Amino acid sequence: MAGQTSIKEFIGNSKLHEKIMTADEAALFVKPGMIVGFSGFTPSGYPKVLPMALAKRAEHEGPIPITVWSGASVGPELDEELVRTGCMKRRFPYQTNDALRKGINGGEIQFADIHLSHCAQNLRYGFYGHMDLAVIEALEITEDGGIVPTTSVGNCNAFIEMADRVIVEINTVQPRGLKGIHDIYSLENPPHRKPIPIANVQDRIGTTALPCPPEKIVAIVHSGVQDSQRPLAPVDEVSEKMASNLIDFLSMEVKAGRLPKELLPLQSGVGNIANAVLVGLSEWPTDGLTVYTEVLQDAVFDLLDKGKISFASSTALTPSPDAAAKYYPRLDDFKNRIVLRPQEISNHPELIRRLGVIAMNTAVEVDVYGHVNSTMAGGTKMLNGIGGSGDFARNAYLTAFLCPSTSGKGKISKVVPFCSHVDHTEHDVDIIVTENGIADLRGLSPRERSAEIVSKCCHADYRELLRDYVKRAETGGGHEPHILAEAFSWHERLKNNGTMMP
């Protein structure tokens, strides 16, 4: 079998050559009821052939229901295939797949929406049961048995440490230039934890491969399947406006002496809005920007290439297909300016707080007092999950949430009386950005916050309606005035009439 021969050169420890097998053979290690940890973070570096082989097996044998852990979202070869074949019983901690989302919202798949920085430690604490198997996509296995990850680190280190057995998927089409980009460092459990010795985004504190006792490795399979990269939409006018509002605000903060001119390390969520902000920073007057985040999208590669960003720390690379084609062959040029860390490090409160990260994340909706919904449509339907937004928002130097003021062709106001689901509380939100402007909530009381949010962020079409709600609520008194009987009336109208507009 060609695959078996061809991957030997990527396995430095020759004793492990005997573990090379087909994905179909390796898939037999998966038993019903198992908890399985897969590598992968925001469709990068996840196993592809093993899950597809498992799905094929399930097509013949019937469902092999398992609990699936990952770093964050993974590609369709895993999430979609395991849902399609009835193998996905339980899923942690984040996803972006339509089929999976449907199963979660239908109540057939149990999904626990946890902070990305909590996954590894809660697994180590034993809070979520014992991990049976880890399946890790790798660039190669080193002579001393270290597993070199590919385009993400995610929870790999914790999965390998906690799982009884490990299956490695050697991916021979991932860029070879990834070798050396990773910095693997694991945390002890309390009471044995020590300070994490990172004081600057570029500090390297660990190893370039994932330590793994060779006897844990039960199978090594060959993969030639690329990450399921998603194209980025071109930056639209609304996103551009949000980005420019935020950048104007940052400029004013620099002028006021509240930020250094090269800013502080930037974090931005995944997707088009986040990317637009970073695109906008290409005009920032000072070089030497830095990034401390969980995913690197196109704009970061572009700004590294230009020299605008001097260093980027992350747990995953998530370029669009175009950016991957452009930059992956040149990874050696970037390797001393990018580091990929385990997500318990990239998202760790200790480091986010110490480095003074500027956190920029996308909101599903915000309310008049600055609470933020990041996860749930209409308070009930899971979209993707909280991801790392809580890790960053809660611990950042400055916490910004961005959203357009409306969606659904104006039928949905993203600024509502009361968030239908709260993922980030008023205590954690510094500024809210829409295409209309910025609400600077720092140090304001709720009454002052609502005035700021209504006038700066709300769409003109909904402004008077929202102002009227606040005004009537205020006649009832209270620190944070509400009319509970009307608090969700906008969501109700949307549900019943297809629009929040009365």
Added chain:
Amino acid sequence: MAGQTSIKEFIGNSKLHEKIMTADEAALFVKPGMIVGFSGFTPSGYPKVLPMALAKRAEHEGPIPITVWSGASVGPELDEELVRTGCMKRRFPYQTNDALRKGINGGEIQFADIHLSHCAQNLRYGFYGHMDLAVIEALEITEDGGIVPTTSVGNCNAFIEMADRVIVEINTVQPRGLKGIHDIYSLENPPHRKPIPIANVQDRIGTTALPCPPEKIVAIVHSGVQDSQRPLAPVDEVSEKMASNLIDFLSMEVKAGRLPKELLPLQSGVGNIANAVLVGLSEWPTDGLTVYTEVLQDAVFDLLDKGKISFASSTALTPSPDAAAKYYPRLDDFKNRIVLRPQEISNHPELIRRLGVIAMNTAVEVDVYGHVNSTMAGGTKMLNGIGGSGDFARNAYLTAFLCPSTSGKGKISKVVPFCSHVDHTEHDVDIIVTENGIADLRGLSPRERSAEIVSKCCHADYRELLRDYVKRAETGGGHEPHILAEAFSWHERLKNNGTMMP
């Protein structure tokens, strides 16, 4: 003037003797519009005579409106007096005073409810304006000008660093044994922050006095007024039940190997329920318990005295009058087993996460999916504030919220369909404890959470009602099923009919 002479012996730096004056004279340093930082944390170690003199001045001159910062709640000499005389324009970050609460809920006093660990850094970042004056209660001023705090540290270090001027209130009735108990350590702003070198609750990393350039000190006044200590209610049956439920749970965690037998550092909120949990731990089978928290109440003194607790770290001592009478004269016995730190250290995410704190806080209400309201009655009326609950809950090893299943003689269910205000999200809550039982939410999906909370935590009188809500909501589908039109119907009933019961 007797006061002027008698406090000289408490001022080691003789050049400062000329700054001794009456409180009336010192109060003249306060100008309308100033931002003033007062020492004090959960009525301990706050200035008394200066605020009273300011109130007296306002009685004659009319209101001198100022912004008042503190560590947390302070006594009536400050909060009540300044509200009564119209001097309290804006207040951060926590309070427990009736008059102040009334002003906040009436919208006359602007109150920003921020995490206690955020105060000092946001002040240093310049997010809340420039601090004009710091007023610090002190035990003494050392030869090199260091200010020795009294029964709390709170934000004193940051206030002294950031304020233009400092007024010191030498309190000669605070216990002399406090000297040496404090450990003052301040944080740099990013990008210059370093790891905080604490790896164990007992680690001392700073100085025993607050550094202060002598030229900043513009007045020194004498105070002979005690902290306004509050008596603790005797532990009632419901609190005892909650405590025993929680302690049973901790025992099971030890048995399961998920906690060491001497547990991990304990944090508990302020008040009777928190105290009851610690009282319950006097029967814990193993000595060597530790505490990493923000206030030390009676039970901690008792358990230190018994040897059950080996070390306690905090930012304030808050004994009841009885416990103060018993233990304050014996502080020298405890000094090597208690440390008082700035609140940016006692409540720092980095340390809470590193040490693996067990966080036990009181909820105002919880909902069927595990969101927690800590601050607001009926979603609108501020009670006290979030305090440190968010700092601890978000970063703890294990996050518990406790509340009785009902209040108001059964007319209020503390377990509701949807929290009328969310301070802690489902992502942050591990277990919920009522007198009926414990809901262990770790790793559960929302549908599993609601089943657990309804059956374990809810009062029997409300159980079927809540189960019915959940069941009907589930027919509508969604990851976290809700009927938004009914979500606040229980609160509406309470408002309209005086009971949540239909």
